[in-house]
Amino acid sequence: MRAVKGFLGRHAIVIALLCLWELSSRLNWTDSSYLPPPSVVAETVFEMWNRVNLFMHLMVSLFRVLASLLLASALGILSARLLSGLLKGAYPWLESLFKVSALVNPYCLFPLFIVFFGPGEYAKIAVLSWVSFWPVFFNSYTAFKNVDPLLVKTARSMGASGASIFFQVTLPQSLPSVFNGIRVGVQMAFFILIAAEMTGAVAGLGWIVHSAGALNQVDRIYGAGLLIVLSGFFLNRFLNYLDRGLFFWKETDTPPNAADALERPVKPLSALKLSFIGFAVFLVMALGVYQLYRAEIMLNDPSVVPEYRIWTE
Amino acid sequence: MTAIHDFLTRAFYKCGSLVLFVLLWQLACSTGLAPETFVASPAVIVKTLWIYLWDGSLYKHSVISLSRAFTGFALATLVGVPLGFLLGGWFKSFERIIGPLLYFLAQFNPFALFSVFLLLFGIGEFSKVAMIFWVSIWPVLYNASLGIRSVDPAQVKVARSLGSSKFTLLWKIVIPSSAAYLFAGLRLSAGTAFFMLIPAEMMGASRGLGWLIINAQVNYLIPRLYAGTLVIVIFGFLIDYLFRFLEWRLVGWKRPEAALS
Structure with a gap:
């Protein structure tokens, strides 16, 4: 009860605004064909869940983000490790190239990637991986560089091998920073995913908005927009939760952006919860592949007009 | 030697x-x-740019794009800085009420809103500027409120007890001590504004750098695609450099502890 009260108190303004929006549409202060009331939007989401196979689109979008995230973090950590260890001398020389590459606006790259990889799934995953690679790489590189040299020397003098120094000294110490990079990468990737899906996709949340816009279905524009907003919000929340749970020993400083400014109690994640999260990630990947396969089949079905395809399920 | x-x-x-x-x-x-069908060589790109430079199209598209980005950014600054100051400093209870809403809004994916903006504002300049405004207001707002929180209360008390007016307090104490955060926020905002400009132009425009690229893709004009990308990279770099330079010149004496990179 107290939790509910606290929630209501903290979000009083959101609730008040929603009520005002509902009222203004119902009382015809605003044109409800342009600004449908929130109740209608919520109803549309339910309707879409039943008729449009929303689950498929959600899974496809999540799969794209997750797949590119896994690829980008693997590559980012690996190359940061190489450039801070084995190829130490090469980094100052390569830095300008990296900085310029990271600066390239990913939306400009999108047409280029389409030219290279074709309009299919690979181009999207390549763009998303490119986007999330840079934060992961730069964060991991700085973290690996700034590991306490005393700890490394101590480990070495006790006869630890290079690999065990990396896995037992360097990595644990730099993991919070690496995770921060991953988090920024995910946020960027989700951001760009929607744009990528809007400019040409088989399925996904961005595609729903785009298609609803093309068909001038106002309720669905709002409904799909609401879904995108909510999934971004919960993605953020989830990463925040993971951050706090995994790195509960870390001192909290000023949050890096507004989204993380909400304070939350810090407690370590149990092994059970962690394995559950791992399993959930695996499940999303598996389901995503399957749903993507289904979407491809639907795309290649000549009897369905592309724009109407998702509405006729 | x-x-x-x-x-x-x-x-x-x-x-x-x-x-x-x-x-x-x-x-x-x-x-x-x-x-050759996929990759334009640097020589070809430079040649294409040279042609665009002399027939004036590069100038035309750049000016329209930059003015859109600048309008959005300027509006965001005009609204964001005072609002951030108010949220962070004067009205603590106001912040407690409206803060959650702002933090929630800051997480909105702008592409989800794009269709809504098109619906409400039409396909003219206004919806593009509105979108740029929307994404670039959050860094400035957040950093302004952080900046005002970083003002040393002892300094404010000293100034007050020495009888300074409200304006002097703002001008001599509050703005200089929060300047580092403000500039970090402005740099982030300017970067975001230019960043967002490209998709906004890709999705519905008939001029501008984003349009140049998407049009090149649709018509399969590979040299133009690369040339447009290069121009956008250069502009992005210049904007970032300009703000870093300003930051270094104006607030180089004060490093924010948690400046956003």
Whole structure:
């Protein structure tokens, strides 16, 4: 009860605004064909869940983000490790190239990637991986560089091998920073995913908005927009939760952006919860592949007009 | 002699990899290793840019794009800085009420809103500027409120007890001590504004750099695609550099502890 009260108190303004929006549409202060009331939007989401196979689109979008995230973090950590260890001398020389590459606006790259990889799934995953690679790489590189040299020397003098120094000294110490990079990468990737899906996709949340816009279905524009907003919000929340749970020993400083400014109690994640999260990630990947396969089949079905395809399920 | 040697070494470290990258790229294109249908060689890109520079189209598209980005950014600054000051400083209870809403709004994916903006504002300039405004207001707002929180209360008390007016307090104490955060926020906002400009123009415009690229893609004009990308990279770099320079000149004496990178 107290939790509910606290929630209501903290979000009083959101609730008040929603009520005002509902009222203004119902009382015809605003044109409800342009600004449908929130109740209608919520109803549309339910309707879409039943008729449009929303689950498929959600899974496809999540799969794209997750797949590119896994690829980008693997590559980012690996190359940061190489450039801070084995190829130490090469980094100052390569830095300008990296900085310029990271600066390239990913939306400009999108047409280029389409030219290279074709309009299919690979181009999207390549763009998303490119986007999330840079934060992961730069964060991991700085973290690996700034590991306490005393700890490394101590480990070495006790006869630890290079690999065990990396896995037992360097990595644990730099993991919070690496995770921060991953988090920024995910946020960027989700951001760009929607744009990528809007400019040409088989399925996904961005595609729903785009298609609803093309068909001038106002309720669905709002409904799909609401879904995108909510999934971004919960993605953020989830990463925040993971951050706090995994790195509960870390001192909290000023949050890096507004989204993380909400304070939350810090407690370590149990092994059970962690394995559950791992399993959930695996499940999303598996389901995503399957749903993507289904979407491809639907795309290649000549009897369905592309724009109407998702509405006729 | 050593000066020249030093300069060359530094130049090699600064942009050696970039030069080598461009050379390899050119080599790959000249030898036919990279298919001409997919990859434009640097020479071709420069030639295309040269043509666009002289027929005025580069100028036209750049001006329209930059003015859109600048309008959005300026509006965001005009609204964001005072609002951030109010939220962070004067009205603590106001912040408690409206803060959650703002933090929630800051997480909105702008593409979800794009269709809504189109619906409400039409397909003219206004919806593009509104979108740029929307994404670039959050960094400035957040950093302004952080900045005002970082003001040392002792300094404010001293100034008050010495009888300074409200305006002097703002001008002499509050703004200088929060300037580092403000500039970090402005730099982030300007970057975001230019960043968002490209998709906004890609999705519905008939002029501008974003349109140049999307049009090149649709019509399969590969040299133009690369040339447009290069121009956008250069502008992005210049904007970032300009703000870093301003930050260094104006608030270099004060480093924010948690400046956003």
